[in-house]
Structures are given as C-alpha cells and as structure tokens.
Amino acid sequence: MKKVLLSLAALCFAPSAATLADELPQVANVLARRITSLNGSWNYIVDVQEEGYYDYRMKPMRGGFFLNAKPQRPEDLIEYDFDKAPTMQVPGDWNTQDERLFFYEGTVWFKRSFDWHPNGDRRTLLYFGAVNYEAHVYVNGRLAGHHVGGFTPFNYDVTDLLHEGENFVILKVDNKRRAENVPTLIFDWWNYGGITRDVLLVDVAPTYVENYCLGLASAEVDRRGNRPVTFSVKLNRAEAGRQVVLSIPELKLQQVVTTGSDGTATLTFNARKLQLWSPASPKLYDVEIRLDEEVLRDEIGFRTIQARGKQLLLNGEPIFLKGISIHEEKPHGGGRANSTDDAHTLLSWAKELGCNFVRLAHYPHNEYAVREAERMGILVWSEIPVYWTIAWTNPDTYQNAEHQLTDMILRDQNRANVIIWSIANETPHSPERDQFLGRLAKHARSLDASRLISMAMEVTSASNFQNRLQDNMSQYVDVVSFNQYIGWYRDVNDAAKMSWEIPYDKPVIVSEFGGGAKYGLHGEKNQRWTEEFQENLYRENCAMLDKIDGLAGTSPWILKDFRSPRRVLNGVQDYYNRKGLFSDRGEKKKAFYVLKEWYEKK
Ligand code: GCB
Numbered sequence: 001m002k003k004v005l006l007s008l009a010a011l012c013f014a015p016s017a018a019t020l021a022d023e024l025p026q027v028a029n030v031l032a033r034r035i036t037s038l039n040g041s042w043n044y045i046v047d048v049q050e051e052g053y054y055d056y057r058m059k060p061m062r063g064g065f066f067l068n069a070k071p072q073r074p075e076d077l078i079e080y081d082f083d084k085a086p087t088m089q090v091p092g093d094w095n096t097q098d099e100r101l102f103f104y105e106g107t108v109w110f111k112r113s114f115d116w117h118p119n120g121d122r123r124t125l126l127y128f129g130a131v132n133y134e135a136h137v138y139v140n141g142r143l144a145g146h147h148v149g150g151f152t153p154f155n156y157d158v159t160d161l162l163h164e165g166e167n168f169v170i171l172k173v174d175n176k177r178r179a180e181n182v183p184t185l186i187f188d189w190w191n192y193g194g195i196t197r198d199v200l201l202v203d204v205a206p207t208y209v210e211n212y213c214l215g216l217a218s219a220e221v222d223r224r225g226n227r228p229v230t231f232s233v234k235l236n237r238a239e240a241g242r243q244v245v246l247s248i249p250e251l252k253l254q255q256v257v258t259t260g261s262d263g264t265a266t267l268t269f270n271a272r273k274l275q276l277w278s279p280a281s282p283k284l285y286d287v288e289i290r291l292d293e294e295v296l297r298d299e300i301g302f303r304t305i306q307a308r309g310k311q312l313l314l315n316g317e318p319i320f321l322k323g324i325s326i327h328e329e330k331p332h333g334g335g336r337a338n339s340t341d342d343a344h345t346l347l348s349w350a351k352e353l354g355c356n357f358v359r360l361a362h363y364p365h366n367e368y369a370v371r372e373a374e375r376m377g378i379l380v381w382s383e384i385p386v387y388w389t390i391a392w393t394n395p396d397t398y399q400n401a402e403h404q405l406t407d408m409i410l411r412d413q414n415r416a417n418v419i420i421w422s423i424a425n426e427t428p429h430s431p432e433r434d435q436f437l438g439r440l441a442k443h444a445r446s447l448d449a450s451r452l453i454s455m456a457m458e459v460t461s462a463s464n465f466q467n468r469l470q471d472n473m474s475q476y477v478d479v480v481s482f483n484q485y486i487g488w489y490r491d492v493n494d495a496a497k498m499s500w501e502i503p504y505d506k507p508v509i510v511s512e513f514g515g516g517a518k519y520g521l522h523g524e525k526n527q528r529w530t531e532e533f534q535e536n537l538y539r540e541n542c543a544m545l546d547k548i549d550g551l552a553g554t555s556p557w558i559l560k561d562f563r564s565p566r567r568v569l570n571g572v573q574d575y576y577n578r579k580g581l582f583s584d585r586g587e588k589k590k591a592f593y594v595l596k597e598w599y600e601k602k
Contacts, residue, residue: 023145024236026153026410027202028211030127031367032297034203038112038169042195043085044094047107052172082111082170090199091129093192096335103565105176105191113168116201123204124162126169127155129197129338129366133181136172148400149182150175151363151385152407155202171195180394182401183385188577189327189362190563192336197366209244209291210236213413215450217268219304219316226270229302231255233289235263245290248300276315277301277416279356282377284416301374301416307452307478310550312507314379314419321379321553322599323357324350324581325512327562328365332586343369347376349582350559353592354599359511359555362387362425364408374417381454381511381555383422384408386440392432401436402443409447421448422511424455426483434472441476452478456511459484465494468501479552480504483512486544487537488579492526495540500548507552513541514557517591518572519583529572531590534579538594556595560584 027033045052088097090110095102118124126139132150136143139161147154175193177185217228233244240261247254251274257265275283284299306313312321330337331345343366350358358373359381373380384404391397405423412418423440427433437455444453457471459482467484474480480502486495502508517534525536538556545551561580567573576584581592 023147023154023156024125025210026407027125027127027155027204027208027236028410029296029298029414030129030153030200030202035127036114036201036203038114038199038201039090040112041087042090042110042112043082043087044111045082045085045109046098046101046104047109047172050107052107052109082109083113085111088194090195091197091336091338092194093132093196093336094194095190095192101193104193106193107172107174107176108193110171110173110195111168112199113166114201115165116162116167117164118159118162119203121206123157123159123206123208125155125202125204126158127153127198127200127202128195129153129199131171131173131195131197132175132191132193134174135195138170138172140167141170149404149407150196151365152404153197153367153411154407169199180391180397180400182390182397182404183362183387184390186389186566187362187385187387188564188566190329190565190575196336197338204236205292205294207235207237207239207242207291208294209289209296210234211410211413212244212289212296214246214287214298214300215414215416216274216302216304219306219313222270225273227272227274227302228268229271229274230266230268231257232266233257233259233264235259235291238263242291245288247288247290248285249288250285271302274302277303277374278315279377279379282375282417284375298414299375300414303416305419305450305452307507309505310507310552312452312479312552319356319552320602321357321509321555322355322602323359323379323381323509323553323555324353324355324595325359325361325555325558326350326365326560327361327558328363328369329560329562331560333584338366338368340368340372343372344376345586346559347373347378349586350378351376353559353581353596354602357381357553357555358559359383359422361558364404364411367411370412370415370418374415378417380415380418381420381422382408382412382418383425386424386427386437388426389428390433390436392430392436398436398439401440405440405444406447409444413448418451420452420454420479422454422456422481426456426458428458429460429471437473438476441473454479454481454509454511457482465497466499466501468503470503474504474506477506479507479509481509481511483557484510485513485515487513487540488515492537492540495544498544498547502548502550506550508548508550509552510545510548510554510556512555512557513545514538514579516573516578517589518578519561519585519587519589521572529578535590535594538591538598542594542598556581560586 144156212233217230242259259265287300289296357379363385515537523530525532560582561576561584564577
C-alpha cells in the first residue's frame with residue numbers, strides 16, 4: 001500500500017463539509033471529570049504533499065485512509081488499512097519520535113481505535129489538550145471539527161458520532177508555518193508537530209458546569225478578618241433556576257447559587273480567616289462544586305495581586321519577582337514536555353535558583369505545569385504566541401490571537417499563582433500593531449479584571465548609553481516589561497554605563513536578558529560561548545539591573561537550553577539556543593550561581 005501512497009499525484013482537497021459535532025467552549029478542570037484517556041499508541045502516516053483524502057460523503061468509512069488523485073466517484077477511492085501504519089505515542093511531538101521527522105513541517109495523519117459504550121442520555125466530549133498547529137478531527141469517519149492554534153485546549157460534543165463497540169478517531173495534523181498564523185513564519189523555538197497534549201473522552205451530564213471562577217473579590221479585609229470572595233459559574237446551557245453548590249469543607253463553608261436565564265450565576269460572600277496563598281505558603285483549599293449528583297473537585301488558593309505605583313503587591317505586601325523564563329521542553333532532552341514530573345523537575349531547578357516566579361514563554365504551557373507551579377509556590381506569567389511580527393491587519397489573525405488568549409484565560413483563571421497575562425513578545429512598533437494589541441489587552445481585561453496585564457516590550461534607545469522605554473501600549477498594561485540583551489547583542493562593558501528611563505508610574509519587569517554558553521566550554525570571560533563569558537554577562541547585568549528605578553522583577557532568558565531551528569552553528573549551537581543556565585541535558589552552567597547569589601540578596 002505504501003507504493004500507492006508514493007505513486008499518487010500530489011493532489012488533495014480537504015473536506016469542505018460543515019462540521020458535524022458541536023464545537024463547544026472549553027470544558028474547565030478536565031482532569032477532575034469522568035474521563036477516558038485516549039493517550040497511548042496512535043497509528044500515523046506522513047503526508048508530505050497532502051495526498052491524503054478523507055471524505056465521509058464519498059463512501060461510508062470503516063476506518064480506512066483514502067488516497068487518490070482527485071477521486072470523482074466513490075469506487076475510485078483507494079482504501080488503506082490505517083492500522084498497518086507505524087505508531088507513535090500521544091501525547092508527544094513527532095519530531096523526536098521518528099528521526100525522519102526531526103525537521104518536518106507538514107501534514108501527518110493519526111488514528112486510534114477504542115471501545116465505547118454509550119451511557120443513556122449522558123454526553124461525550126472529545127477533548128484535546130493541544131494539537132500543533134492545525135487539526136481536522138474525524139470520529140468514525142465523520143468530521144467533528146477543525147481547530148487552529150497549537151497550545152490551547154479544544155473539545156467537541158461527539159455523542160452522536162459514537163456507537164456501541166469499536167470506534168475510531170482520525171486526525172489530520174498540519175504544523176506548516178504560515179504568515180497569517182499566530183505565531184507567524186519566524187520564531188525562535190522548535191515547531192514541534194503533533195498531538196502534543198492529552199486526548200480525553202469526557203463524560204458529562206446533558207447540563208454540566210462548563211466553567212467556574214473562584215477567588216478574592218478585592219484586597220479588602222475587615223476587622224474580624226472577613227474577606228470578600230466571588231464565585232461565578234457557567235453551565236453549558238442557558239438554563240435558568242439550576243442550583244450549584246460550592247463547598248469548602250476546611251472552612252465549613254457552603255454557598256448555593258441559582259443560575260439566571262443565561263445559565264450563569266455569580267455570588268460574592270464573606271469568608272473568614274482565609275489562609276492566603278503565597279510563595280512562602282502555597283495554601284490550597286479543597287473545593288467542591290456540585291450540580292445535582294455531579295461533583296467537580298478542585299484545589300483553590302486565595303491571593304490578591306495589585307500594581308501600586310512602581311510596586312507589585314502580593315496580598316498587599318511588596319514583592320520582587322525573582323524569575324526565570326522557561327520553554328516547554330523535557331528537562332533532560334527529548335522534545336515537548338507534558339507531565340507533572342517534567343514540570344516538577346524544571347520548577348525544582350527554578351526553586352534551587354531562588355525563584356518565586358517563572359515566565360512560561362512564549363505560549364500557554366500545559367496545565368500540569370501551571371498546577372505544579374501553584375503547588376510549589378511559584379508565581380506565573382502566562383503568554384500567547386503573538387511573537388515578533390504578526391499579520392496585524394488581518395482580521396482572521398486577530399480572531400486567532402483572541403481565541404488563544406480566551407482559551408488560556410478560561411483554562412487557568414482559577415490558578416492563584418498566575419498573576420500576569422502577557423499578550424505579546426517583542427513586537428515592532430506601528431499603528432496597526434498598536435490597534436491589534438490594544439484590542440487584545442482590552443479583551444484580556446474584560447475576561448479577567450483580577451490579574452495584571454503585561455507584554456514583553458522593546459527598548460527604544462534615546463542615545464547610546466541612555467535607554468528609554470517608550471511604547472504606546474504602556475497605557476494598556478499594568479506592568480511594563482521589556483527584554484534587553486546587553487552583553488550579547490551588544491558589548492557587555494556597556495552595562496556599567498547604561499542609564500534607564502522608564503517614564504511610567506508602573507512596576508517594571510525585565511522580562512529577558514542573557515547570553516549563550518556551551519556547557520563545559522571554558523575560557524576567558526571575553527570569549528563568546530564559554531561559561532565564563534555568560535557568567536560575566538550575568539554579573540554585569542545584575543549590577544546594572546540594581547540601578548533600574550522601580551524594578552519589580554526579572555525573568556532572565558532562560559532556564560535551560562532549548563531547541564531552535566535558528567541556531568545553526570555547528571559544534572556550538574547544533575540547533576539549540578544556548579542561553580540556558582542549564583544545558584539541554586540539565587547540567588548547571590557557571591552563570592546559574594551568579595543569578596542564585598543575586599536572588600539570595602533580593
Ligand atoms: C528574544 C526573544 C526570545 C529569543 C531570545 C534570543 O528577545 O524574545 O524568544 O529566544 O531573544 O535568544 O535571542
């Protein structure tokens with residue numbers, strides 16, 4: 001059959017049929033629901049020239065994969081038994097599971113079969129934690145939906161596509177970079193393709209709690225220690241009069257809300273003697289949310305975050321964010337990370353460095369990482385991949401970015417450790433960019449007014465040694481953040497001479513600084529790529545940062561070397577960005593100790 005695949009003309013047309021399942025808003029806290037995992041071995045076919053043709057309208061499907069050069073009649077279709085194709089692990093990127101796919105950017109088809117027993121009037125959602133970048137999802141040969149965006153969850157109601165006995169899911173996954181995508185054509189990380197996060201079947205009642213939000217309503221506390229807490233809940237349907245019960249057993253607290261005609265309800269009540277969440281004491285309360293017989297459990301922390309003048313206040317107290325940036329890669333090499341264990345290792349390294357904060361760059365990381373950081377007392381900056389240039393004037397690009405932002409917020413809005421939503425990274429100034437980002441910032445605030453908004457800006461230099469930050473976006477953000485690379489993209493000796501002007505009465509975060517070093521390469525401090533060069537660069541930068549007025553935190557670039565196709569130097573980079581304080585295998589470089597020492601004094 002492989003012969004057929006190769007000999008076919010390069011012609012494919014994607015099914016244009018309307019999707020058959022409902023694409024639903026994301027179901028929150030998915031791991032606490034009744035789930036059946038579809039993780040594991042999936043068959044796959046690499047389809048470089050898009051020969052794959054899959055259209056249920058041509059022929060009832062039995063799980064075959066159909067190939068033909070523009071089939072006109074059903075009998076012209078050639079069926080291939082997909083189960084004979086090789087397998088790879090899901091979740092997982094394809095780049096590190098098949099060496100032929102290391103640099104691959106294109107289409108791969110996936111298939112997995114499973115047994116299923118429909119359960120009365122209950123509904124079944126098919127949930128993907130993330131698929132990079134574009135996915136067409138078929139269930140038993142019928143198109144369930146199409147999703148764009150590589151780092152956020154999506155789900156379909158597939159109840160009516162499933163039947164008793166054996167069922168199958170087929171995905172067409174395409175990670176080709178495109179100018180109108182978010183991110184766009186150029187970005188400094190590996191474009192890992194595939195089904196990179198969990199695939200789950202979620203069993204829900206016809207009416208279920210789709211999402212909820214629980215947290216402190218404000219920083220107020222009265223003389224008796226009461227604090228206002230807000231609970232809001234949204235059902236999947238606009239059903240009025242449904243009662244949802246919130247319980248926090250440890251506080252002996254129970255509240256009942258009743259939905260209005262839009263299926264939502266909100267209540268603010270006082271909670272007494274709440275122990276607040278903080279890095280020093282990451283207290284989480286077991287919480288139950290009940291609708292009829294269905295109970296959703298979560299662990300929720302309570303804290304406030306505010307910007308006051310140039311200060312950041314956590315629970316009303318000034319805090320300095322001792323951070324580090326992280327990409328979502330396995331700690332000891334081997335591609336995309338997607339587990340609590342991976343997250344725990346990376347975050348333990350951050351803790352060892354003295355961090356209370358991580359910047360999860362440059363896209364929403366998996367939910368395991370955010371939750372593990374919360375348990376470990378680590379504050380989080382979470383970001384969408386509006387990176388460098390974007391097709392600012394393209395309305396679809398805007399919708400795509402807004403969609404990713406919405407899904408990031410809906411997934412993590414109950415995490416006490418997430419304090420900053422970042423809407424962009426290093427975007428060159430223009431009126432079109434200002435309009436795009438201004439709209440995005442307003443959207444973020446309309447969804448979540450309880451957190452801070454920021455973006456990694458670029459410094460505009462007034463003169464050689466006087467750096468000035470001037471960005472029209474500063475009016476939309478609560479925290480002004482910027483990246484700077486003195487010592488790497490500019491002479492390290494300039495650091496001591498620099499002065500900084502940040503003309504905004506807002507907290508300042510230096511969201512990136514750093515330079516490359518190859519682990520184990522030693523030499524003089526002025527010798528690029530040596531550990532000594534990076535060590536000196538960190539020394540000079542830390543001394544310089546100490547002079548920035550209103551500095552509220554920093555997240556140097558980066559915890560660990562990460563794969564990037566832009567880093568092509570043989571023997572030095574080998575397709576790794578080497579700015580890590582740890583090597584790609586997890587070995588500490590000398591600069592680690594410089595930053596650690598600086599953080600100890602902060
Ligand atoms: C940056 C980018 C980051 C890059 C880094 C670098 O400014 O925000 O994504 O990886 O510089 O290493 O050049």
